[in-house]
Amino acid sequence: MDILFASIVSGVLIGMVLALVALGLTIIFGVMDIVNFAHGEFLMVGMYTGLLTAQATGMDPLFALPVAAAVGFALGILCYAGFIKFLLRGPMIAQLLGTFGLMLVLRNLALLFFGSEDRALHHGLLVGKSFDVGMGVILSATKLATAVLSILSFGAVWLLINRTRIGKALTATALNRQGARYMGIPTERMNMLAWGIGGATVTIAGALIVNFWSVTPYVGLIFTMIAFTVVALGGFGSVPGAFFAGLVVGLIMEIPGFWDFLQLTFRIGWMADVPMISFKYTWIYVAYFVIMLISPRGLFGWKQ
Amino acid sequence: MKDPQKSLRRLSVAVLIVALLLPGALFAAETIKIGVLFPLTGGAASAGRELRAGAELAADIANNVMPDIKMAMARNAGIKSLGGAKITLIFKDHEGNPTLGADLAKKLILDDKVHGLMGAYHSAVTKAVSGVAEQYGVPLINDSSTSPDLTRQGYKWFWRATPHDNYFTKDLFEFLKGMTEGKVKGLAAVPKKDIMNLAAACEKTEWGSAVAELIEKFAKEYRFDVKRSILYGAKATDLSSEVRSLIAVKPDAMLFASYGSDSILMMKTLKDQRAQPKILWGQNAGFEVPEFVNTLGDTTIGVLTRTVFMPKVSQVKPVAAKVNALYKAKTGNDLSGASARAFTGLQVWVHVLEKAGSLKPADIQKAANSIEIAGEELVVPWQGIKFATTGEDIGQNILGSGLIGQYQKGPSGKIDLEIVYPFALATSNMIYPFPKF
Numbered sequence: 001m002d003i004l005f006a007s008i009v010s011g012v013l014i015g016m017v018l019a020l021v022a023l024g025l026t027i028i029f030g031v032m033d034i035v036n037f038a039h040g041e042f043l044m045v046g047m048y049t050g051l052l053t054a055q056a057t058g059m060d061p062l063f064a065l066p067v068a069a070a071v072g073f074a075l076g077i078l079c080y081a082g083f084i085k086f087l088l089r090g091p092m093i094a095q096l097l098g099t100f101g102l103m104l105v106l107r108n109l110a111l112l113f114f115g116s117e118d119r120a121l122h123h124g125l126l127v128g129k130s131f132d133v134g135m136g137v138i139l140s141a142t143k144l145a146t147a148v149l150s151i152l153s154f155g156a157v158w159l160l161i162n163r164t165r166i167g168k169a170l171t172a173t174a175l176n177r178q179g180a181r182y183m184g185i186p187t188e189r190m191n192m193l194a195w196g197i198g199g200a201t202v203t204i205a206g207a208l209i210v211n212f213w214s215v216t217p218y219v220g221l222i223f224t225m226i227a228f229t230v231v232a233l234g235g236f237g238s239v240p241g242a243f244f245a246g247l248v249v250g251l252i253m254e255i256p257g258f259w260d261f262l263q264l265t266f267r268i269g270w271m272a273d274v275p276m277i278s279f280k281y282t283w284i285y286v287a288y289f290v291i292m293l294i295s296p297r298g299l300f301g302w303k304q
Numbered sequence: 305m306k307d308p309q310k311s312l313r314r315l316s317v318a319v320l321i322v323a324l325l326l327p328g329a330l331f332a333a334e335t336i337k338i339g340v341l342f343p344l345t346g347g348a349a350s351a352g353r354e355l356r357a358g359a360e361l362a363a364d365i366a367n368n369v370m371p372d373i374k375m376a377m378a379r380n381a382g383i384k385s386l387g388g389a390k391i392t393l394i395f396k397d398h399e400g401n402p403t404l405g406a407d408l409a410k411k412l413i414l415d416d417k418v419h420g421l422m423g424a425y426h427s428a429v430t431k432a433v434s435g436v437a438e439q440y441g442v443p444l445i446n447d448s449s450t451s452p453d454l455t456r457q458g459y460k461w462f463w464r465a466t467p468h469d470n471y472f473t474k475d476l477f478e479f480l481k482g483m484t485e486g487k488v489k490g491l492a493a494v495p496k497k498d499i500m501n502l503a504a505a506c507e508k509t510e511w512g513s514a515v516a517e518l519i520e521k522f523a524k525e526y527r528f529d530v531k532r533s534i535l536y537g538a539k540a541t542d543l544s545s546e547v548r549s550l551i552a553v554k555p556d557a558m559l560f561a562s563y564g565s566d567s568i569l570m571m572k573t574l575k576d577q578r579a580q581p582k583i584l585w586g587q588n589a590g591f592e593v594p595e596f597v598n599t600l601g602d603t604t605i606g607v608l609t610r611t612v613f614m615p616k617v618s619q620v621k622p623v624a625a626k627v628n629a630l631y632k633a634k635t636g637n638d639l640s641g642a643s644a645r646a647f648t649g650l651q652v653w654v655h656v657l658e659k660a661g662s663l664k665p666a667d668i669q670k671a672a673n674s675i676e677i678a679g680e681e682l683v684v685p686w687q688g689i690k691f692a693t694t695g696e697d698i699g700q701n702i703l704g705s706g707l708i709g710q711y712q713k714g715p716s717g718k719i720d721l722e723i724v725y726p727f728a729l730a731t732s733n734m735i736y737p738f739p740k741f
Contacts, residue, residue: 002552003548003549003552006548007545007548010544010545010548014542115345116345116346116349116399117345117346117347117349117350118346118347118349118564118565120565120568120569122599122600128572128575128576130576130577130578132578138576138577138578140544140576212542213541213542214541214565214569216346216347218539219541222541253545254545256545256549257545257548257549260548260549260552261552264552264553272532275534275535277534277535277536277545277546277549278508278534278535278536278537280545
């Protein structure tokens with residue numbers, strides 16, 4: 001029974017983290033209809049920013065969050081103003097290949113500057129701490145903090161979009177760019193803002209994740225794939241959708257845990273021989289495939 | 305009339321070309337090129353640095369006269385039977401990637417025209433490289449890859465100095481059996497039911513999956529119960545579901561085969577999830593690189609790892625102490641199972657070349673098949689080196705053996721490996737059960 005609770009809790013926590021990772025992707029898509037292949041690389045930049053800031057200043061990695069947010073915001077705006085803006089004039093395929101190229105550039109710059117070695121944080125206020133809350137559930141402090149921050153970020157972004165004038169302008173740009181421009185909304189700046197916010201949320205996620213995951217220049221790809229699944233499931237462009245889909249994907253990642261639970265509770269011999277854990281990420285891609293087949297717009301998708 | 309400046313320029317270019325070619329032409333016969341493939345970047349980069357330093361040190365000793373080291377290769381400068389030819393190592397970084405390893409091996413053979421190869425640490429890479437070596441008929445001496453399958457391919461150009469995992473995993477079960485019989489230093493006999501249940505987590509490439517199979521095989525033979533055996537990706541960034549799966553079966557002993565950064569992540573996750581095994585054993589690699597202790601500190605106390613070398617060996621082998629001192633001066637670290645084997649691998653190359661007295665592949669092959677190196681020559685505590693030419697393991701060194709060490713804190717506060725197996729060599733009382741995280 002313990003492993004069931006532990007798996008559910010772990011799935012929910014990881015789900016919130018993944019939702020935060022996917023938030024930026026869905027914002028950018030929502031506003032501009034651009035699929036950012038370099039999203040995982042933004043996360044990687046956030047991870048390195050968190051790691052290096054903490055190591056260079058000797059501060060706790062949590063204090064690196066504002067730095068990571070600033071770097072992410074600047075990176076998002078820089079990418080938009082220096083590159084993406086020009087792609088918008090081209091066909092859809094140019095935008096796809098363009099962000100793909102951005103991914104390669106960022107990854108290789110990271111390789112150049114940081115080398116391909118794994119790096120991890122080993123010290124920090126939360127690093128290595130965990131709480132035993134009973135029933136076999138052990139909460140790791142870093143994941144808990146990340147989950148809490150994920151909820152806060154979602155709340156902030158939701159408020160920004162639904163309760164502020166800037167949010168209305170963003171939504172208007174998303175719905176009808178030309179119409180928005182006629183109404184006097186500076187759509188160019190809105191696009192830039194979407195990239196800035198998108199970049200900042202994902203680098204914050206990165207700076208938090210580096211508290212419990214190690215970073216290499218290649219770490220982005222797995223997160224890009226997971227973020228795509230989350231966004232596809234939640235619906236491209238939907239902020240609440242990304243949150244709930246994150247939870248679902250987190251629980252999907254725990255399928256091996258549920259499998260163990262069934263095997264140990266009902267003592268089913270053959271189940272122990274199935275290498276579920278070796279295919280832990282496979283289920284995410286299976287889910288992605290199924291979603292695309294059944295409901296290409298996802299759970300909360302609102303854009304045509 | 306010709307432009308004098310132009311002809312001057314032409315002349316200087318010609319001189320430059322001749323100057324560049326000349327040393328090559330003059331000394332070409334006097335260098336022996338060995339292509340060495342190691343993971344110098346990527347997850348196992350810290351092991352790669354160790355391996356590289358070990359091989360370089362052996363080449364230094366072979367290329368220079370060092371009378372205070374009692375090794376045959378320290379007596380001469382270069383290879384005597386080849387007129388004092390010096391050894392040059394050409395390092396290539398395969399990043400733990402088998403495809404890249406095979407490509408680099410081809411490059412070394414075709415472009416660099418190496419006389420022989422050494423490497424490649426990761427068994428999966430070694431397998432790919434050994435295929436290339438076989439195809440081109442270039443000798444490959446392996447120093448530290450332990451998947452048993454490597455010497456079971458029937459290859460004629462592959463020799464392996466290190467014992468393989470069949471030996472090491474058997475050692476583990478001999479050790480567990482010894483525990484139940486009270487043979488372990490400082491420990492009364494442990495009832496078998498206390499250490500009966502095992503759980504294993506091995507990385508899922510060639511090496512780890514071979515280890516997982518061997519653990520199952522020997523557990524059956526020695527009547528232990530493997531409750532859970534999982535294979536995980538060494539590049540995984542999160543191992544919490546893996547660890548939960550291990551903990552769920554409440555194992556007495558947890559067994560691991562991990563490469564580099566994954567071993568550290570595994571330990572951190574075990575600590576996070578408050579695992580409580582009585583025995584925690586690692587199949588060297590990630591469990592014995594200096595980073596393991598440097599990063600995890602006191603968490604490592606009580607962890608067991610199989611290896612072929614630990615600094616304590618120096619106490620019984622003077623030649624190991626000498627080499628270890630040189631290695632420490634060079635890198636700041638003691639020799640480890642990885643660096644000691646890279647050192648030994650290159651030493652085997654030196655002996656083989658000395659015996660062959662020629663750089664023809666066929667002569668090198670003949671020399672490797674008939675070589676016998678005495679145990680006194682080696683830094684590792686083996687009986688010696690002699691390669692099998694018949695039987696199940698072609699090209700396997702049949703005189704190697706393994707050790708099991710345990711991380712313990714010495715009186716100086718430094719954490720070091722102490723020998724706990726073989727029982728006769730034990731340097732310290734065993735810590736049992738494994739301290740709680």
